[in-house]
Amino acid sequence: MFIVKYKKIFIGISITLVVLSLLSLFIFGLNIGIDFKGGALTEVVYKAERPEQDVLEKSLTALEFGSILLQPTGEKGYIIKTRDLNDSEHALLLETLSGDKKDALTEMSFNSIGPSVGLELTRKAILAVILISLAIICFIAFAFRKVSHLSAMGHHGVASWKYGIIAIITLLHDVVIPVGLFVMLSHYYGAEIDSLFVVAVLTILGLSVSDTIVIFDRIRENLRNQAGVSKINFSEIVGKSLEQSFIRSICTSLTVIIVLLVLFFFGPVSTRYFALMLTAGMFFGTYSSIFLASPLLVLTEEWQTRK
Amino acid sequence: MWKKFVLTLVILILGSGIAFFVYKSEPRLNKNFAIAGSFFKNHPFRLGLDLSGGTHLVYKADVSAVPAGQVSDSMNALRDVIERRINIFGVSEPVVQVQNGGLISGGEEQLIVDLPGVTDVKQAIDMIGQTPLLEFKTEASKDTPQNVTVDKDGKATLDLGSQFVATELTGRYLERATLEFDTNTREPKVSLQFDDVGTKLFAEITKNNVGKMVAIYLDGAPISTPVVREEIPNGQAVISGSFTPNEAKQLVGRLNSGALPVPISLLSTQTIGAILGDNAVNAGVKATIIGFLLVAVFLILLYRLPGLVATISLCIFISIILALFKLMPVTLTAAGIAGFIISIGIAVDANVLIFERVKEELRFGRSIADAVSAGFSRAWFSIRDSNISNFITALILFWFGTSLIKGFALTLGMGVIVSMFSAITVTRIFLSTLVFVGEGKVTRFLFGSGITK
Numbered sequence: 045m046f047i048v049k050y051k052k053i054f055i056g057i058s059i060t061l062v063v064l065s066l067l068s069l070f071i072f073g074l075n076i077g078i079d080f081k082g083g084a085l086t087e088v089v090y091k092a093e094r095p096e097q098d099v100l101e102k103s104l105t106a107l108e109f110g111s112i113l114l115q116p117t118g119e120k121g122y123i124i125k126t127r128d129l130n131d132s133e134h135a136l137l138l139e140t141l142s143g144d145k146k147d148a149l150t151e152m153s154f155n156s157i158g159p160s161v162g163l164e165l166t167r168k169a170i171l172a173v174i175l176i177s178l179a180i181i182c183f184i185a186f187a188f189r190k191v192s193h194l195s196a197m198g199h200h201g202v203a204s205w206k207y208g209i210i211a212i213i214t215l216l217h218d219v220v221i222p223v224g225l226f227v228m229l230s231h232y233y234g235a236e237i238d239s240l241f242v243v244a245v246l247t248i249l250g251l252s253v254s255d256t257i258v259i260f261d262r263i264r265e266n267l268r269n270q271a272g273v274s275k276i277n278f279s280e281i282v283g284k285s286l287e288q289s290f291i292r293s294i295c296t297s298l299t300v301i302i303v304l305l306v307l308f309f310f311g312p313v314s315t316r317y318f319a320l321m322l323t324a325g326m327f328f329g330t331y332s333s334i335f336l337a338s339p340l341l342v343l344t345e346e347w348q349t350r351k
Numbered sequence: 352m353w354k355k356f357v358l359t360l361v362i363l364i365l366g367s368g369i370a371f372f373v374y375k376s377e378p379r380l381n382k383n384f385a386i387a388g389s390f391f392k393n394h395p396f397r398l399g400l401d402l403s404g405g406t407h408l409v410y411k412a413d414v415s416a417v418p419a420g421q422v423s424d425s426m427n428a429l430r431d432v433i434e435r436r437i438n439i440f441g442v443s444e445p446v447v448q449v450q451n452g453g454l455i456s457g458g459e460e461q462l463i464v465d466l467p468g469v470t471d472v473k474q475a476i477d478m479i480g481q482t483p484l485l486e487f488k489t490e491a492s493k494d495t496p497q498n499v500t501v502d503k504d505g506k507a508t509l510d511l512g513s514q515f516v517a518t519e520l521t522g523r524y525l526e527r528a529t530l531e532f533d534t535n536t537r538e539p540k541v542s543l544q545f546d547d548v549g550t551k552l553f554a555e556i557t558k559n560n561v562g563k564m565v566a567i568y569l570d571g572a573p574i575s576t577p578v579v580r581e582e583i584p585n586g587q588a589v590i591s592g593s594f595t596p597n598e599a600k601q602l603v604g605r606l607n608s609g610a611l612p613v614p615i616s617l618l619s620t621q622t623i624g625a626i627l628g629d630n631a632v633n634a635g636v637k638a639t640i641i642g643f644l645l646v647a648v649f650l651i652l653l654y655r656l657p658g659l660v661a662t663i664s665l666c667i668f669i670s671i672i673l674a675l676f677k678l679m680p681v682t683l684t685a686a687g688i689a690g691f692i693i694s695i696g697i698a699v700d701a702n703v704l705i706f707e708r709v710k711e712e713l714r715f716g717r718s719i720a721d722a723v724s725a726g727f728s729r730a731w732f733s734i735r736d737s738n739i740s741n742f743i744t745a746l747i748l749f750w751f752g753t754s755l756i757k758g759f760a761l762t763l764g765m766g767v768i769v770s771m772f773s774a775i776t777v778t779r780i781f782l783s784t785l786v787f788v789g790e791g792k793v794t795r796f797l798f799g800s801g802i803t804k
Contacts, residue, residue: 082619087627130617131476152627154472158618160459161409165753172751179743187736240686243748243756247693247763250744254737258704261733292707295653296737299703300696302649303642307692311638312631312685314401319689 045283047290051339058217058336061328065224072227077236080166082159084129088141089121091148097122103140109133115234121152128156169242176246180215180253184208187257202278202345207264210344211256214337218252219245222324226317235317244321251300251322252329255293256337262289263341278345282338290334297330359784362777366667373673394677397444398467399684399758402632404625405467406475407754410615412460416517417613423451426460428523428612433464433479442466446682462615463754472622484611485522486568487553488515489560515566515573518556523612524549526586530603533591539599540591541606550586558582569602571614635688642692643669646699654706656797660781661702661774668698668773675765687758694766697741701774704730709798719798723782727775734775742767 047054078085097114100122104112113125122141129137134154142149188204188211223245229235263285270281301323308319374380376391400407417425426449437445446465469475491514526546532539545553556565557579566576567590575590594602646665650658672691676683709726717725745764748756 128619131473131620134620135473150624150626151470151622152624154620154622156620158409160411161619164459168751168753172747175751176744176747179747180740183740183743239753239756240759243686243752243759246744246748250741253740254733257736257740258733261736288711292704295707296700296703299646299649299699300693302645303692303696306642306645307638307689309638310634310641311689311692312634314631314685315689318686322693 045286047286047335047339048279048283048342051342054335055339055343058332061224062217062220065220065227068224068227068231072231074227075230075234075236077238077241078125078128078155078157078162079238080162080169082128082157082162084124084126084134084154084156086124086126086134086137086141086154087117087121087152088124088138088149089118089152091150092120094120094122095143095147100141103143104137107133107136107140109137128158130156165239169239172242172246176249180249181208181212184211184253184257188260202341202348206344207260207341210337210340211253211260213340214256214332215249215253217332217336218325218329219248221328222248222321225324226321229317229320240315240318241321244318244325247322248325248329251326252332255297255329255333258296259285259289259293259333259338260341263338279342282342286334286338293330293334297326301326355780355784358780362667362780366670369674370666370670373670373677376677394680396673396676397680397682398628398632399682399687399754400465400467400621400628401623401684401755402628402635403467404470404623404628405465406469406472407621408464408466408475408479409618409620410462410464410479411618412462413614413616414460418519422460423449425523425612426451426462429462429615432611433462436479437464437466442469461618465754468625470622470624472620476617476620484569484571484614485525485606487518487520487556488566488568488573489518489556490514490563490565491516515564515568518552520545520549520552520556521612522606524552525606528603528606530599531589538591539594539596540589541594541599541602543588543590543606545586545588547586550584553586553588554582554584631685635685639688639692639695642695646695650699650702654703656785657702657706657709657778657782660785661699661706661778664702664773664777664781665695665698667777668770669695671769671773672762672765675769676762681761681765682754682758683762684755684758686755687762690759690762691766694763694770697738697766698770698774700737701730701734701770702778704733705774705778713798720783722798723779727779731775734771738767738771 094116097116101112101114104114104124109126109129111126115123115125117123124137124141126137134156138149138151139145141147185205185208188207226235226237226241230237263282266281266285266288304319304323304326308316308323311319372391372394376394378395412426412429414422414425430447430449434445434447437447444467446463448463448465450461450463464475464479466475524545526544526549528544529542530539531542560579561581562579564576564578566573567588568574577591643665647662650661650665652658654661672694675681676691681687705726708730709722712722712725712729713719742764745760745767748760749764752760
């Protein structure tokens with residue numbers, strides 16, 4: 045099986061991607077949205093032509109709302125990012141935007157989040173990440189509880205907990221790469237980290253873990269069938285298991301990737317980045333269960349035997 | 352044999368029935384919706400604010416003055432009052448929720464108000480803010496330090512606020528207010544009637560403060576500071592400020608619609624215009640239809656007859672989910688639609704697992720019937736495992752999420768559960784009925800597949 049044969053290359057690709065993602069994370073940093081840090085986002089569309097950006101910027105600065113970010117959107121619209129605004133400040137902003145009612149406009153959306161609400165959401169998000177990670181780790185431990193008797197076969201078996209550790213490493217890989225991708229997106233296209241970003245990360249955890257487990261299950265099933273044979277070649281069995289299951293693994297992920305791509309191209313604007321992140325997560329989740337998890341398993345076994 | 356055939360038929364009929372219900376209860380799809388039966392009319396999709404347009408407000412409730420045990424009571428009272436206030440303005444299907452302070456939300460008591468269709472934030476805030484906060488305060492004891500501010504001219508002003516201390520008696524315990532006119536002076540006055548708890552509290556306050564002042568505060572400002580002459584046991588009080596008849600009348604109206612039991616302040620606002628919401632709905636519907644079609648094409652190309660069967664059970668899956676959205680009802684948001692679309696992909700991947708196993712078994716030379724039943728039983732563990740991990744995620748997200756995240760978690764979680772039924776039970780029944788078609792070359796071709804051998 046070529047995947048087992050060239051395992052170091054595939055592991056190398058994964059390591060490169062993870063390192064690149066981490067680098068972009070440290071260089072560009074996270075672009076945290078108003079969901080978490082508080083602030084206001086106003087989107088307006090002008091009935092006729094929209095005013096010049098620098099003219100509008102000047103009159104907005106006069107409002108003294110602190111730093112104001114003005115982004116053109118669509119053909120006639122602007123998105124205005126400010127600190128969180130109360131009722132009268134909001135009215136003042138709209139009045140300024142319309143040039144004291146000179147330029148008619150429609151307010152498409154207004155979103156003002158107080159800092160304490162943002163803090164609350166941050167707390168919730170961190171708690172959810174911790175809980176879901178714990179639950180997934182417990183689930184992995186549960187899924188691999190039965191293999192331990194294989195380690196009784198001497199140095200041929202890989203202990204059950206090592207399967208679990210490799211599953212978790214794969215999982216981290218699946219999460220880090222989409223996050224890195226998102227950081228690039230946020231650097232170049234201004235995407236912000238909002239609650240949907242957190243949901244995407246957590247959903248990737250749930251979606252991608254199953255793929256790895258399916259393949260590991262197959263490996264263990266084949267190992268069990270070989271239990272009577274005196275000398276078993278571990279990497280051969282892994283290769284055989286991969287051969288049996290990689291098409292299936294790709295097909296199951298493909299159905300989810302199809303709908304996610306559709307969601308990205310045709311779905312609502314508000315879930316666009318969300319769909320893209322999930323697509324990336326699903327793609328790398330499938331990639332890693334075939335090209336990372338099993339090679340890692342073989343590598344572990346080789347190290348064990350060498351000792 | 353007959354049994355299976357009948358069962359297949361029953362499922363098909365039930366499935367079409369559910370699909371018919373979903374279709375019939377959708378105003379956009381029926382021209383004569385106005386004359387449709389009330390059962391259909393009462394079950395449209397419930398759209399969240401980001402789809403229907405509207406205003407989402409988060410208030411912080413200041414419960415520092417409320418005794419610890421009664422916080423949730425007064426929060427519920429606050430919710431009722433605001434609900435009543437909104438109902439007066441005829442907003443359709445407003446949602447007012449209390450979010451209890453706890454470890455997660457950082458100990459703040461919050462009130463979340465969703466107003467579909469209201470896109471004027473100012474109007475919305477006014478609608479809620481107009482409710483008066485009525486408080487009764489008693490004189491502070493003599494040794495309480497008093498705030499006196501001395502201005503430039505040397506004039507000293509006594510801060511009235513430090514002179515009085517809050518009591519438990521607030522507008523929350525008001526049963527009704529009525530407008531009266533003094534028989535002698537013809538001055539308008541507002542007479543208050545407390546409920547049982549309020550009567551007791553008021554009796555206690557008046558008993559303990561005979562000869563002292565009791566201040567009546569409205570929206571944080573004292574409007575009347577009468578001196579108590581004797582204990583008042585019947586729960587009746589009169590506010591006689593210097594009202595004009597009109598002011599008094601307005602006050603009565605506001606008091607009767609409910610005074611706020613605790614003060615609130617606005618934390619965050621979100622408004623979504625109707626156009627943006629419409630666009631999101633159209634995009635969501637489009638994505639669902641295209642997603643479904645592509646998945647169906649994928650299944651039929653790859654798995655032929657079983658693929659077609661899986662597509663039919665996917666139709667049943669979609670009908671059941673949509674019907675549940677209507678009947679429960681689930682408030683749909685853009686994120687919720689995303690969860691639903693993803694669940695379409697997940698619903699099918701169980702079938703893919705099964706069919707790949709079936710093909711494998713066929714390759715070993717088994718008969719179709721054997722291969723199908725072996726495929727189902729062998730794939731079961733993988734299906735269970737992958738669904739468990741998704742379900743764990745959905746469950747925890749639902750537990751901790753804001754309304755946006757909850758919408759996603761709910762639709763995804765429902766999708767996972769229903770898909771277990773549709774992809775496994777329904778597909779299995781259909782396939783095992785079809786198996787009896789025969790074992791000829793054609794059947795074997797139909798159970799084979801185009802791409803993978």
